[in-house]
Structures are given as C-alpha cells and as structure tokens.
Amino acid sequence: MEDMIFYDRMQFAFTITFHYIFPQLTMGLSLIIVYFKWKYLRSKIEKYNNAAKFFMKIFAINFTMGVVTGIPMEFQFGTNWAKFSELTGGIIGQTLAMEGLFSFFLESSFLALFIFGEKLMGQKLHFLTGILVFLGSWASGYFILATNAWMQHPVGYEILENGKYVLQHFSELFTNPWLLPAFLHNQVASLVTSSFVVASIGAFYILRKKNIEYGTLFLKTGVIFGVTSSILVAFPTGDWNAKNVAKYQPATFAAMEGIFETEHAGSEIVLVGQPNMVEKKLDNKIAVPNILSFLTYQDWDKQILGMDKFKKEELPTNIPALYYAYHIMVGLGTVFIGIMSLAAFFLWRKKIYKIKPLLWTIMFLVPFPYIANITGWYVAELGRQPYLVYKLLRTTEGVSPTVSSGNTLFTLLGFVALYMLLGLLFLVLVGKTIHQGPKHETH
Amino acid sequence: MELFWYIIIASVLIVFFILDGYDFGAGIIHLFFAKEEKDKEVITKSAGLFWDSNEVWLVAAGGMLFMAFPTFYASVFSGFYLPLIIVLWLIVFRAIGLEFRGQFTYQMWKDIWDKSFGISSFLLALFFGIALGNIARGVNLGGVENGTSIYEAHYFFLPLWNSSFSPLSENPGVIDWFTIIIGVIAVITLAMHGANWIILKTNASINQQLKTVIFKLNSILLILTIFSLVVWEIVNPNSLDNFVKKPYLIVFPIIYLTGLFGLFFVKKFKREITSFIFSSMLIFGGISSSLASMFPAILPSTNPINPSLTIYNTATSTYGLSVASYWGIVGIILIIIYLIIQKRLRKGKIDNMDYGH
Numbered sequence: 001m002e003d004m005i006f007y008d009r010m011q012f013a014f015t016i017t018f019h020y021i022f023p024q025l026t027m028g029l030s031l032i033i034v035y036f037k038w039k040y041l042r043s044k045i046e047k048y049n050n051a052a053k054f055f056m057k058i059f060a061i062n063f064t065m066g067v068v069t070g071i072p073m074e075f076q077f078g079t080n081w082a083k084f085s086e087l088t089g090g091i092i093g094q095t096l097a098m099e100g101l102f103s104f105f106l107e108s109s110f111l112a113l114f115i116f117g118e119k120l121m122g123q124k125l126h127f128l129t130g131i132l133v134f135l136g137s138w139a140s141g142y143f144i145l146a147t148n149a150w151m152q153h154p155v156g157y158e159i160l161e162n163g164k165y166v167l168q169h170f171s172e173l174f175t176n177p178w179l180l181p182a183f184l185h186n187q188v189a190s191l192v193t194s195s196f197v198v199a200s201i202g203a204f205y206i207l208r209k210k211n212i213e214y215g216t217l218f219l220k221t222g223v224i225f226g227v228t229s230s231i232l233v234a235f236p237t238g239d240w241n242a243k244n245v246a247k248y249q250p251a252t253f254a255a256m257e258g259i260f261e262t263e264h265a266g267s268e269i270v271l272v273g274q275p276n277m278v279e280k281k282l283d284n285k286i287a288v289p290n291i292l293s294f295l296t297y298q299d300w301d302k303q304i305l306g307m308d309k310f311k312k313e314e315l316p317t318n319i320p321a322l323y324y325a326y327h328i329m330v331g332l333g334t335v336f337i338g339i340m341s342l343a344a345f346f347l348w349r350k351k352i353y354k355i356k357p358l359l360w361t362i363m364f365l366v367p368f369p370y371i372a373n374i375t376g377w378y379v380a381e382l383g384r385q386p387y388l389v390y391k392l393l394r395t396t397e398g399v400s401p402t403v404s405s406g407n408t409l410f411t412l413l414g415f416v417a418l419y420m421l422l423g424l425l426f427l428v429l430v431g432k433t434i435h436q437g438p439k440h441e442t443h
Numbered sequence: 444m445e446l447f448w449y450i451i452i453a454s455v456l457i458v459f460f461i462l463d464g465y466d467f468g469a470g471i472i473h474l475f476f477a478k479e480e481k482d483k484e485v486i487t488k489s490a491g492l493f494w495d496s497n498e499v500w501l502v503a504a505g506g507m508l509f510m511a512f513p514t515f516y517a518s519v520f521s522g523f524y525l526p527l528i529i530v531l532w533l534i535v536f537r538a539i540g541l542e543f544r545g546q547f548t549y550q551m552w553k554d555i556w557d558k559s560f561g562i563s564s565f566l567l568a569l570f571f572g573i574a575l576g577n578i579a580r581g582v583n584l585g586g587v588e589n590g591t592s593i594y595e596a597h598y599f600f601l602p603l604w605n606s607s608f609s610p611l612s613e614n615p616g617v618i619d620w621f622t623i624i625i626g627v628i629a630v631i632t633l634a635m636h637g638a639n640w641i642i643l644k645t646n647a648s649i650n651q652q653l654k655t656v657i658f659k660l661n662s663i664l665l666i667l668t669i670f671s672l673v674v675w676e677i678v679n680p681n682s683l684d685n686f687v688k689k690p691y692l693i694v695f696p697i698i699y700l701t702g703l704f705g706l707f708f709v710k711k712f713k714r715e716i717t718s719f720i721f722s723s724m725l726i727f728g729g730i731s732s733s734l735a736s737m738f739p740a741i742l743p744s745t746n747p748i749n750p751s752l753t754i755y756n757t758a759t760s761t762y763g764l765s766v767a768s769y770w771g772i773v774g775i776i777l778i779i780i781y782l783i784i785q786k787r788l789r790k791g792k793i794d795n796m797d798y799g800h
Contacts, residue, residue, distance in 0.1 A: 093759070116789070
C-alpha cells in the first residue's frame with residue numbers, strides 16, 4: 001500500500017513545495033509595499049512611491065506564478081486524493097471555498113487595480129488598494145491554515161455511519177487551538193522571506209554601485225523588518241507552535257526532537273546528531289540536558305515521552321526526514337537572528353553600507369529563508385504522518401481508488417518538466433526587473 | 444439546500460465560461476486570424492489584462508463544488524484524471540504565454556509565446572466541450588465489467604479514448620465521436636465570443652473581417668446544433684424528458700437559440716456590446732440547457748447497476764450546506780462588486796488605455 005501512494009505523495013509534495021515559493025514572498029511583501037506607500041503618503045518623497053511600485057512588479061510576477069501553480073493544488077485534492085475529498089470535503093471544503101471567495105478574489109482584483117490604476121484613482125485610493133491586496137493575501141493564508149489546522153487537530157466534526165465527516169460546529173473551525181499560533185508563525189515566517197529579499201536587493205544595488213539611493217533604502221527597510229520578524233518567528237510564535245505539537249501530537253514531538261528513549265526526569269535538547277533507525281538512537285549527538293523540558297513546560301524536570309512510548313503505527317513514517325527538516329528550520333532561524341542582529345547594529349551605527357563582507361552575506365542569504373519556510377512545512381506535514389487527518393484518517397486511506405500509480409508517475413514527471421520551465425522563466429523575469437531597477441518606467 | 448448550491452455553483456461556472464471564455468476565444472482568433480504585430484499585441488493584451496481575474500471564478504467554483512458536493516468532486520476529478528491534469532498543464536502554458544510575451548521585444552520570443560497562447564487556448568476550449576460531452580453522455584460508474592462493479596459504485600476511471608471511439612460502447616473513453624462534436628461546438632462558440640470581445644475592446648485592423656468570420660462560424664454552429672440534438676437523443680434517449688415534465692425549463696434552450704439567431708445580424712448592430720451579449724447568451728444557454736436536461740443527475744451512469752450521481756446523493760450534510768449559504772451569499776455579492784469595479788475602471792478600448800505592464 002505504501003508503494004501505491006508513493007507517487008501521489010511525491011506529486012503533492014513537489015507541486016506544493018514549488019507553489020509555496022511564491023505565496024511566502026507575496027504575503028510578506030504586500031505588507032512591506034503598504035509600508036512604502038504609507039511612507040510616501042506621509043513624506044511625499046517620490047523614492048518611496050517608486051519603491052512600492054517596484055516591489056509590486058516583483059509581487060505581480062510571484063502572484064502569477066502562485067496562481068498557475070495554485071490551481072493544480074486545488075485540483076489534486078480531487079484527482080489524487082479522491083477518498084480524502086469525499087470523506088472530508090464537507091468540512092475542509094468550507095475553508096477552501098472561503099479562501100477562493102473572500103481572499104483570492106480580493107487579492108487578484110485589487111492587484112490589477114494597484115498596478116494599472118494609480119493615475120486613475122489618486123494616491124489615497126491607490127494606498128487603499130495596496131491595503132486590500134495585503135488583506136487578501138493574508139486572508140488567503142488564514143483560510144489555508146484553517147484547513148491545515150483541521151487536518152492537524154480535527155474539531156467540530158461528526159462522523160456519519162458511512163464514514164464521512166460532516167460539520168457540526170462551523171465556528172470551531174476558526175477557534176481551533178492549532179490555528180492561531182500556526183497562522184502567526186507562518187505569516188511572520190513569510191515576512192522573514194520577503195524582508196530578506198528586500199535587503200538582498202538593497203545589498204546588490206549597493207555592491208553593484210547602481211541605484212544607490214534605492215539600495216540604501218531597501219537595505220535599511222529589509223534589515224529592520226528582517227530583524228523584527230526573525231525574532232518573532234522564533235519567539236513567541238515558534239515556541240507556541242512547538243508547545244502545541246507537544247500537547248496535541250506528542251509522538252510527532254518526540255520524533256522531531258529526536259528523543260528515542262524517555263528520560264527519567266527532564267529531557268535534553270538535541271542540537272546536532274543523526275537518527276540511527278536501526279539501533280534507535282542518535283549518532284554523534286551534541287545535546288544540553290534538561291533544556292527541552294524547560295522550553296516546553298517551563299519545568300526543568302518535567303518528563304517528556306520518547307518514541308519508545310508510542311506504537312510503531314502511531315509514529316511518523318519518515319522519522320529522519322522529519323527530524324532533519326525540524327533541525328534545519330530551527331538552525332537556520334538561529335542563524336537569521338544572528339546575522340540580522342549584527343546588521344541592525346551596524347545599521348544603527350550607520351556603518352553597514354561600507355562593510356562589504358556583511359553586504360555580500362546579506363545578498364547571498366536569500367535562498368535560506370525559503371529553505372527554512374519549506375522545511376517548516378515539511379515538519380508540519382511529515383509530522384502528521386501516518387495520518388491525513390490526525391488520528392482519524394490514514395494517508396493510505398485517502399488516495400484515489402481508481403487512479404493507477406503509472407498514471408501518477410506520468411503526471412508527476414509532466415509537472416516536474418513544466419515547473420522547471422516555469423522556474424527558469426521566473427528567474428529571468430525577476431532578474432530582469434531587478435536589473436532595470438526602481439527608476440525604470442514602463443511605457 | 445442542495446438545489447440552492449447547485450444553482451450557485453452552476454452560475455459561477457457559467458460566469459467563468461463567459462469571462463474566461465472570451466480570453467480563450469481571443470486566443471483562438473489570435474491563432475488563426477491575427478497576422479500583423481500590432482493586432483497580435485492588442486489581442487494578447489485584451490486577454491492578458493483580464494485572464495487572472497477571470498480564472499479566480501474557476502477556483503471559486505472548484506472550492507464550492509468541493510464543499511457542497513464532495514462525492515461528486517472526488518468521483519469526477521479522479522475519474523477524469525488524465526484529461527484534467529492535461530487541462531491544468533494547458534492552463535499553465537497559456538498563462539505563461541500571456542504574461543511573458545511582452546517581456547522581451549525581439550520577434551522570435553513573441554512568436555513562441557503567441558503560439559503557446561493560441562494553441563493552448565484552442566485545446567482548452569476543445570477540452571471543455573469534450574468535458575461537457577462526457578457529463579452529458581455519462582460514464583461507466585463503478586467500472587462495471589460483465590455485470591459486476593470493480594470499484595465502489597460512485598467511482599470510475601476513463602481512458603483518454605478506446606479503439607471504437609463510440610459513446611455507446613460499454614466503457615467509452617473521454618474522447619469519442621459524440622464528445623468531439625460537443626468539443627467542436629465549444630471551440631466555435633468561444634471563437635465567436637472571443638471575436639466579439641476583440642471587436643468590443645480593441646481597434647484591431649481585423650475587426651471588420653472578424654464580423655464576417657462570426658457570421659460564417661455561426662452558420663456552421665447552426666448546422667452542428669441541429670446535428671448534435673439528434674445525436675444527443677441517440678446517446679442519451681431521456682434528454683428531452685425534463686423539458687416535457689417541467690416546461691418552464693424551455694427558457695434555457697430559448698436563450699441559446701436567441702443567441703444563435705442574434706449573431707447572424709452581427710454586421711448590423713450599432714453597438715459592439717450587443718453582439719457580445721448574444722454570444723454570452725449562447726454560452727449561458729448551452730451550458731444551462733445541458734444541465735437542465737440531466738437534472739437532478741450531474742453525472743449519469745451508463746450501466747443499469749449503479750445509480751447516476753445526483754445533487755442529492757453527492758451532497759454534504761444539510762447543516763454544512765446551510766451554514767455555508769450565509770457566507771456564500773456574502774461572498775457572491777462581494778465578487779460581483781469587484782467585477783463591476785474592475786470592468787468600470789478598465790472600460791473602453793485597450794488601444795487607448797494607459798496600461799503599464
């Protein structure tokens with residue numbers, strides 16, 4: 001059975017990973033664009049307006065990519081995970097349909113107006129459309145997270161005799177204790193990506209000695225947003241999520257932290273080490289005693305259950321992948337705080353524009369927040385295994401009953417080829433926009 | 444409640460086909476009739492400025508279908524696996540063509556994306572028609588072979604075609620001679636619709652020629668319509684029962700026929716919008732008549748063993764449907780407002796517009 005669904009899982013993993021490159025930038029970037037536009041309205045300095053319009057161009061390219069790679073996500077629920085859709089559509093269909101109606105429409109309608117309507121609408125209305133784009137993209141994130149929260153921690157449902165899940169309490173979908181921390185963590189993480197992108201473009205302009213005026217503005221804005229969001233993504237939002245995992249998915253928590261054996265008292269925190277699935281231990285481990293118990297429960301001696309306390313069928317199916325994804329995310333998050341704090345310090349001392357090694361670092365840091373965001377989602381999704389809906393529906397039970405794995409392999413390969421083309425074009429277009437710079441006027 | 448959501452989703456889907464239909468159609472016209480660079484550019488603009496806000500209607504329809512009729516969603520999407528994924532690829536390809544054409548100025552770059560836009564628009568229109576044909580013809584629900592189902596009663600899987608290409612065989616494929624006819628009808632309808640859009644929104648040099656094209660295509664459509672009514676009756680012998688039982692449903696075919704006859708006067712209209720309204724009526728009437736003829740079924744079964752899928756046996760709970768109707772109504776009102784704002788702010792001919800793309 002595991003082999004039968006392998007390609008379905010690969011296809012979903014591949015398409016969602018590729019898709020999420022784009023929304024994680026647009027959600028955060030929309031906030032920064034609103035900030036630039038607001039600065040322009042207050043100061044009337046043309047530079048800020050150009051900055052807002054420049055980043056809206058980058059936003060638009062990402063948005064288009066997000067749309068064309070997003071439609072396959074919605075379709076795949078039905079094409080590859082038909083049984084899952086049939087059983088749970090009455091519940092997660094609510095939040096997914098709301099996403100389409102309330103946020104996607106808002107974002108796409110007003111994005112077009114923002115790009116084409118500045119002269120027509122005047123500055124205040126233009127600012128307002130910027131805010132609406134921001135609201136649309138964040139609402140989108142909210143509804144998707146609400147959908148995912150139900151799969152992680154199902155609430156407000158009723159199981160019918162034929163095995164279908166139907167909604168019993170609509171409001172519980174939105175008061176789900178999993179939702180708010182996950183949403184905030186995700187949005188702040190998206191702000192990390194976008195502020196790093198802004199700072200990176202700034203550093204590039206300064207090093208290139210081109211558009212220096214904008215380079216300094218972008219670097220400054222990127223670093224200020226970057227240092228704030230890097231801290232917020234770890235504490236309180238990341239911390240809050242980890243506590244939720246410990247509370248609602250203890251088996252997942254043990255696996256992602258790499259606790260093979262339950263300790264008698266407080267649990268150590270693993271900094272590095274490689275899971276050895278044969279001997280059920282961590283190789284080459286470096287760990288600090290009792291810290292994990294303190295971080296999770298504010299109690300040095302509180303016992304945390306290890307993987308030995310759970311049945312094999314309840315443990316995540318790919319423990320090393322989960323463990324590494326989690327440690328890469330946390331490790332990168334720590335590096336981000338370090339580099340951005342340093343950058344913020346030199347920004348405050350007004351020396352940053354001359355420290356070349358730091359500028360180079362900031363410029364090349366840009367892929368890493370993407371990696372951190374995506375590994376973060378891997379933690380959520382691998383951690384929920386072997387379930388699609390935690391403790392209720394196994395992943396093996398959700399797949400389409402009539403689609404053969406040969407068909408899925410064919411379409412997976414097709415998606416890989418098409419998305420490679422898409423990715424190439426994306427890089428060319430973003431590169432071209434950055435090369436032209438903020439002062440470039442179209443038509 | 445089932446009926447309420449059925450009407451809502453069908454309406455959103457029809458709006459999608461009217462809106463995105465014109466940019467599909469613009470792609471088809473572009474492929475066959477646009478020769479000069481200036482025309483090509485303005486035609487891609489007439490689609491390129493609008494396609495993404497049109498395609499959100501598809502996403503909305505998909506989401507609501509998922510919520511209200513999950514069993515139908517699961518059955519149809521997995522049963523039509525291959526054609527649906529191919530449709531997805533075409534949608535991606537078309538979007539790339541539209542968005543990237545203007546990014547570089549040399550001719551070869553533009554030619555590549557022009558073809559990608561045109562061909563994928565053409566194929567998508569064909570596939571949408573084929574999809575409607577499949578829904579009208581029905582499928583072998585449960586995958587019945589020699590009197591026994593090999594899947595659960597509401598699941599099926601269709602090959603792209605089988606060697607007989609006949610809609611009357613036990614296990615028809617996605618493409619057979621009946622669905623091809625419906626596919627061709629869709630291509631012609633959307634091509635006329637797109638031509639009307641181009642005439643309405645641009646000052647392209649081919650606009651006068653397009654009116655002749657519409658007239659000719661419409662004549663072919665008239666013949667195909669009569670022909671398809673006959674074969675429809677062969678493929679699905681009960682297709683007229685609903686209109687006899689509920690005579691008021693006849694309004695949908697009347698709308699279709701009004702659109703069809705109206706378009707013959709394409710050269711006489713004083714206002715360009717009139718012709719566009721008639722082709723919109725064609726789309727609205729065509730889809731709604733097909734749906735009305737099957738009602739309450741939404742996917743007929745071609746075997747006697749497993750029952751057809753209807754809006755009643757595929758819907759979620761009444762509570763789910765009614766709670767969704769509250770936000771659903773608010774949402775629909777909002778998206779109509781967005782649509783009006785957008786169309787108002789970007790009214791007039793594209794050539795005269797100050798766009799900054």
